[in-house]
Amino acid sequence: MASPQGAIGVRDSKQDxxxxxxxxxxxxxxxxxxxxxxAKV
Known part of the structure; x- marks a missing residue:
C-alpha cells in the first residue's frame, strides 16, 4: 500500500x-x- 507521500505501509497480517x-x-x-x-533479520 502506498500513500500520497510515498510511504510504504507494512502491517502484521496475523492481526486480521x-x-x-x-x-x-x-x-x-x-x-x-x-x-x-x-538473513540478517
Whole structure:
C-alpha cells in the first residue's frame, strides 16, 4: 500500500487487518528487503 507521500505501509497480517501500520520510505523498504534476503533479520 502506498500513500500520497510515498510511504510504504507494512502491517502484521496475523492481526486480521487490525494491526498498526508501519510507514516506511522507499529507501527504508529497500534496506529492509536487503536485510531479510541476506538473513540478517
Amino acid at each position: 487487518g487490525a494491526g498498526h501500520i508501519l510507514g516506511l520510505s522507499p529507501r527504508e523498504w529497500a534496506m529492509l528487503l536487503r536485510a531479510v534476503r541476506s
